[in-house]
Amino acid sequence: MKEGPDIALIGSLIGDPARANMLTALMGGQALTPTELAAHAGITLQTASSHLAKLEAGGLLTQRKQGRHRYYALAEDEVGLMLESLMGFAASRGLTRHRPGPKDPALRKARVCYNHLAGDYGVRLLDSLIAARQIEVTGEDLALTDAGRDRIEALGIDYPALQKSRRPICRTCLDWSERRSHLAGSLGEALLRLFIDKGWAKREQNSRAIRFTDRGEKAFLELFPL
Template sequence: MKTGPDIARIAALIGDPARANILTALMSGKALTATELAAEAGVTAQTASAHLARLETGGLVTQTRQGRHKYTRLASDEVAHLLETLMGFAAGAGHLRTRPGPRDPELRRARVCYNHLAGDMGTQMYDSLLSRGFLCRDEASLTLTDSGHRFVITLGLDVTRLPSPRTPLCRDCLDWSERRPHLAGRLGRGLLAHIESQGWAKRVPSTRIIRFSPAGTDAFTAAFPAP
């Protein structure tokens, strides 16, 4: 096919191991320097800068300068959604990295997926909202119902004030470890922000892990009981 979207170009950008490691590191949602990303990719800072230039040209990342440093982040929610989907496909096909360790169970239990909650607790929240009729899913879309709006208000969230109005309010995102959907979009971001602001959980520095306190786990389960 000689016309249409050039998926080969995007696939080639993501397919390089060093660039794949860089993109995975940026799934934390944080803006990182070339030096930090070089350490994640296992390459020199100069090589990392070259990779970042290609990723920026390809529309996968954006770079901004602050003082002496240039910071990189994923270009959009769409890029994060694409990467999480690819991770899920790779996990389902048995293509897993062999670096097991004590953090693996925590990463699978709860982690940040760019700007929303993923892992076992992320899919539990999604399933809970869906089973109680707060979310409605059909083949074309995922929507927040009227009862869902009322529930979100009881949590203290105003959906009209959630950031990034051009981003869909609700979106499925395939969870790579659970291989089932979790909630993305503006509502997914808002709910993760709510969980953190209430002190139910904190992000573990330099990782994607979201660590819930015992009291936070109880509060989360009360708000989002397993169906």
Template sequence: MKEGPDIAQIGALIGDPARANMLTALMSGKALTATELAGTAGVTLQTASSHLSKLEAGGLIGQRKQGRHRYFALSDDDVGLLLESLMGFAASRGFTRHRTGPKDPALRKARVCYNHLAGDYGVRMLDSFVAEEVIAGTGDDLMLTAAAHQRMAALGIDLAALARQRRPVCRTCLDWSERRSHLAGSLGEALLSMFLEKGWARRLPDSRAVHFTAGGETAFSALFGPPA
């Protein structure tokens, strides 16, 4: 009798092309309707509903109702981390989509990975924190150093409040375009929110890309160093 986690079930859920497209769309961090996800997947609404039911039963997505509408989103951070890791693994093995366009460079530069910053900017940010010894450790074993509280307080981020949440404050997420780690966890989410609230960056419509303004790029580089 075989025992242990059944990765075949998760693989089957994610492996269907329509469901994979839906999950990728939800990596934007936005909650989407079944109609929107049907369009993303290129299937009928009836077929999309069937796929969404399977993803929800598998614990990969959840839904909430607002008025007469139902919205779907990834269940939690762990699902986003799993999907980003799979994207990185697929890219490293040559399993990439061949269609490219104007959005592709923008996605590689800076994008939303569920609820935190990814792409070149996300990797630069984590590298800077490690170099400054604000964050220590490798892989998933990240920890904040004594210098972290002063550094984050200067940015207007309350680490004590983040620590009270029932999820990791900082953790790594393998970046599919950079093939290196960027910063996830509640701290990664708080930093992305800060960039958006300060007007340094904005979300591009119908895309995971994040556009930094000229002033935002200057401010980001002052904090985390210029591009390599």
């Protein structure tokens, strides 16, 4: 009857509080088991299982069996982008579930957005790469320049491997705290993994916050000046 895509289905999937909690938890980027997700949402395992089946059918999640565990994760980058967009609007309406606590500043400084770095540091990363002409901007699209390729290979990132994947290498993602873009895509993912592998930064348990070590923070700020 009406034109355009069916947003009601997606909306209703996100609209249930239990499911929204699970999706928020998965924005942390790690794949989680039904048991863990049930705890996040505050429901029993049976209920969680039913929700997860719906989210998977709706294309928001994928699952991977591993032994007797089942790991659920966001299906694609685009799901993360969409959720951040919703969060941005909800935050602008002042619709936060918790009173801003001590963790809030840490979240604004650096957090994980599905699989890449977000927050103040995430925005700085992209801005710095653009300023150094290692990433080029055309409208919404980002492209790695030749200089950019040399740069990330020097950092120890396997560029051919990035190219192989079907996903875009560079991609913008709107930040709900900064209201600016940060770097997503397979490069964004690879860079975050690099920071963690080098011991510069750590994920906090049960939170999206990323904590930089003193050494890591210094190295990051030097490598990506404004």
